[in-house]
Amino acid sequence: MAEKKVLVIDDSATIRKLVDTHLSPAGYSVILAPTAEEGLQLAEEVRPDLILLDHQLPGTTGFEVCQQLAASSTLQLIPVVVSSTLRKKAYVEYADLDNVVDMLPKPYTENLLRTTVENAIETAAMIVQSQTNGSAVPETIGETSEPDLAGHFSVFGLREIIDFLSNGQKQGVLEVEAERLRLWIYLDRGRVQGISATGLQSEETERIVQLLPESLQSLSEVLRLTIAGRGTAEFDGFVQLMDKRVLDPRLTAKLLRFQAAILIGIAMNRRLIGYQFRATSQFPSLQRDLPLEISLMGLLVEHSLYRDESELEADDPTLRYVRRAIRGQNLDRAGLSAKHMKIMNLLSEPRSIDELQQRLGWERDELRRVLGGFASADIVEYTRDESEGKFVAYETNSVAAAQLRNELKHASEKFVGKIVRDTLTLQLLVKRTKPDAVFFAVDTPQSCDAIREAYTSAEEAFGTARKIVLAPAQVVDDPNVPWQKLLGFEPDQVLKSPYSCETLIDTMQNLDAISAAAPSSDPVAAAPAAPVAPMLSIETPISETLS
Incomplete structure (x- = not known):
């Protein structure tokens, strides 16, 4: 749209400067005239879209200027907004003039000036035409139809x-x-x-x-x-x-x-x-x-970066954040930085802010704010983890694994456990969740080979997790079993099988009592209380090999 021209005819230098200061940055071309004579001359030259006219001028009045404009065939349709400190007394005088479309009482605010000028320009042609012809004007301009x-x-x-x-x-x-x-x-x-x-x-x-x-x-x-x-x-x-x-x-x-x-x-x-x-x-x-x-998600994350500290979720290490997917939700990541998108890739599993900070190496405040933005967008949800520890159990026997999973569903929520049957899942889960303990069920020579290969190829992933072996009684009772050779590590504790989910839970409760050094000379003595039924019956051909 072309630049709109506003002619200001006012003998006050203060008013002329004020109007120019507020309207020019808003995109208007402002022309200033201190007298009626100069104003009428400029009106002929520039043909403004609107004239902002002072009611009281040196030697004349705004009313007389409006009459001269109306008498000119080239200027009669230029809309005029009259400004005066007299208010009602001045309004009456201009009531019968067709080219006057509005009044601007002095003193006025910047917002009132801008709003009055903008509205006058957008509606002026219609108002001048209707006042000249004596016809009615619509009550509203634009957006009169029903919304979609x-x-x-x-x-x-x-x-x-x-x-x-x-x-x-x-x-x-x-x-x-x-x-x-x-x-x-x-x-x-x-x-x-x-x-x-x-x-x-x-x-x-x-x-x-x-x-x-x-x-x-x-x-x-x-x-x-x-x-x-x-x-x-x-x-x-x-x-x-x-x-x-x-x-x-x-x-x-x-x-x-x-x-x-x-x-x-x-x-x-x-x-x-x-x-x-x-x-x-x-x-x-x-x-x-x-x-x-x-995207909306990008805007909400950016807003969260500027939020007041008091509006952020409490820095609670027990909170676990995880990505959620809602059917029909727009997962457009436009506007997210590559850095912030990294969080989304890590939240396929519930993670605490401590885990995320350790993996990403970010400032904690930025991490909290980005998570808050994701939560506002309903992309991430969080729950409070009241558990006292996490563990992973590696069990290749399908019957035993299924029974353990079923028991875990009804076990106390004090500890969070996962049961896996293959070494690849074991490596991934240990890397993602950083468990406090990993249980290895050893029942065949093949299971020993698989554990050794998995452990040695991803030793860093196991970190400081306690390594606990579940083995047949014949093996547990033998103090000379070469665990380092068989599994690639010395277990922190060796427990007897058959075992149950309760065995794992009891061991987790006594975790702090387990020595981080090699197993004691009497590993059975370090084992938790004997498990209760149901027990898992596992054949143990490994005992013959180890002997």
Whole structure:
């Protein structure tokens, strides 16, 4: 859209400077005239889109200037906004003039000035025409049709609505009504292209400005305008400033992304009332020329990076984070850095923040914030792990493994256990979960070979986990068994089989009492209390080989 021209006719240098200061950055071309004579001459030369006219001028009045404009065939359709400190007394005088479209009482605020000028320009032609012809004007301009989608947030959440529209590749504007806030979310090609808002209090806007990263501090004044800017003139003005290289498009794009992240975070933490979606191919210039192309998940993670410490989930080492997949949910990772995507790959298994920090080597604060963003997007869930330890049991016998798994389902949640039947799964699970203990059921020479190969090829993965062997009585009673040769390690403890799930649990309870050194000369004495039924009956041909 072409640059709109506003002619200001006012004898006050303060007023002329104020109008120029506030309207020029918003994209208007402001022409200034201190007298009626100069103003009328400039009106002929530049043919402005709007005249902002002072009621009291040297030697004349705004009323007389309006009459002269109306008498000119070339100037009679130029809309005029009259400004005066007299208010009602001045309003009456202009009631019968067709070219006067609005009044601007002095003193006025920056917002009132901008809103009045913007509305006058957008509706002026219609108002002047209707006043000249004596016809009625419509009550509203634009968006008079029914929305394509509307509803309340009593059933669906904001994330679900955005996911629905994004998954359907819908293009349009989602208007969200929240407590003391109205949000406009621009959607296209399954991505969020921009977000603006109205209803923010001045102190809220200032708090947002204070959150700007250092690289964007120079654009703080721009943010104050764009965060609530829906006016065409404002957006066109910024686009023109970028075209003139007054503003760096890359920095402006980062600013708009920051703005969108903060606004969506504010909305997610307020009481949501209702929404309306209108499909359209027309976006304001700023969203059209600088689309964000970002996912809701990317925005929520970025918002979490700026949240106050008090809003974060408590730094609780008992919390376990795990990735969740909801049918129909948009898992688009647009906007996430490669660094932050690493977390998603690690959360196929529940992990504590301590485990994640150890694996990633990140600052703990950043890790907590990214996890909080994922949780806000419902991509990650967390539970509190009250268990006192974790263990993995390697058991190749299918009957024994099935019985152990069944018993674990009904066992105390004090300890978390996994049963595996092959060495590859054993290596992966030990590497992922970092258990406190690993149990090895030894019943055949082949099982010894498999354990030795698995342990020696992934010794680091076993780390400091206690290594506990479950073997037939004949083997346990023999103090000369060459465990290092057979298994590749010296077990921390050797227990008799047959055994049960209770054997494993009892051993975990006594874990601190187990020596980290080689097994005692009497490994049976170090074993926990005898297991209770049901017992697992395992044949033990290994005893003959070991002898």
